[in-house]
Amino acid sequence: MSDATEPWLIVGLGNPGPDYAANRHNVGFMVADLLATRIGGKFKRAQKAQAQVVEGRMGPPGPASRRVILVKPMSYMNLSGGPVTALRDFYKVPTDHVVAVHDELDVDYGMLRLKLGGGDNGHNGLKSMTKAMGPDYHRVRFGIGRPPGRMQVADFVLKDFSSTERKELAFLVDRSADAVECLLAEGLERAQSAYNS
Numbered sequence: 499m500s501d502a503t504e505p506w507l508i509v510g511l512g513n514p515g516p517d518y519a520a521n522r523h524n525v526g527f528m529v530a531d532l533l534a535t536r537i538g539g540k541f542k543r544a545q546k547a548q549a550q551v552v553e554g555r556m557g558p559p560g561p562a563s564r565r566v567i568l569v570k571p572m573s574y575m576n577l578s579g580g581p582v583t584a585l586r587d588f589y590k591v592p593t594d595h596v597v598a599v600h601d602e603l604d605v606d607y608g609m610l611r612l613k614l615g616g617g618d619n620g621h622n623g624l625k626s627m628t629k630a631m632g633p634d635y636h637r638v639r640f641g642i643g644r645p646p647g648r649m650q651v652a653d654f655v656l657k658d659f660s661s662t663e664r665k666e667l668a669f670l671v672d673r674s675a676d677a678v679e680c681l682l683a684e685g686l687e688r689a690q691s692a693y694n695s
Contacts, residue, residue: 505565506556506682507591508533509582511600511623514572522642523575523655525671526599526623529640530568532675541570547584548573557683564682567591576622579630586631596635597678598627601655605641607663608670609695610677613637614686620651636681640674 510530511523518524534541537554544551552568567589571581586596594614600623605611615633618624627635645654659667677693 503565504595505567505589505591507567507569507582507586507589507596508678509569509571509578509596509598509627511575511578511598512570513575514570518656520658521656522601522659525601525640525642525674527570528667528671529599529638529674529678530570532671533566533678534568536675536679537566537568539568541568543572544569544581544585546588547571547581549581549585551585556679562683566682571623576626578623579626579628582627583630593631593634594636596627596631597638597681598624598635599638599674599678600624600640601642602639603642603644603651603655605639605643607641607643608666609641610674610693611637611639611641612677612681612686612690612694613639636686638674638677638681640670 510526512527534552537556539552539554541550541552549572550570554566555563556566557563569585571578573581604619614636618628645651677689680692681689
């Protein structure tokens with residue numbers, strides 16, 4: 499079992515490049531960007547993997563503070579596992595100290611679900627991570643809901659949030675970042691009871 503001194507790897511899942519920046523599939527990047535701002539860091543290219551990283555500390559000063567490495571894989575969603583595993587190994591992070599922040603079709607828009615382990619539910623980023631290192635990492639699942647009508651899932655996740663959704667998006671990204679911080683500081687059960695909606 500890992501202890502409080504070990505670092506955490508917080509992985510925002512998304513696709514690189516401006517064409518994808520505002521897509522539903524990129525909400526993990528949005529949360530990672532906000533967390534980087536909160537710890538006063540800027541993303542830089544990783545030396546050891548195809549990713550951008552920020553290192554810092556999260557939480558109150560003192561023994562409750564956690565060392566974190568924020569990660570945005572630059573490999574495209576379906577190849578996320580390679581960079582994440584390379585960084586996990588480089589920083590010697592236990593798998594149960596890896597947190598994937600990602601969009602989730604089976605959770606209504608605006609809802610959050612935190613969990614440890616489980617399946618990938620067809621999410622290519624999770625599929626790649628699980629194939630590379632097994633399923634025993636934390637997930638912060640940001641609900642985007644199901645596509646309307648007969649729209650294909652792939653088209654839906656690669657579209658920008660709707661104008662209605664965007665009205666709440668900044669608040670929801672902020673809440674997701676709070677959930678990550680709570681998970682690190684207080685553990686999964688406390689974070690679930692506070693943020694699973």
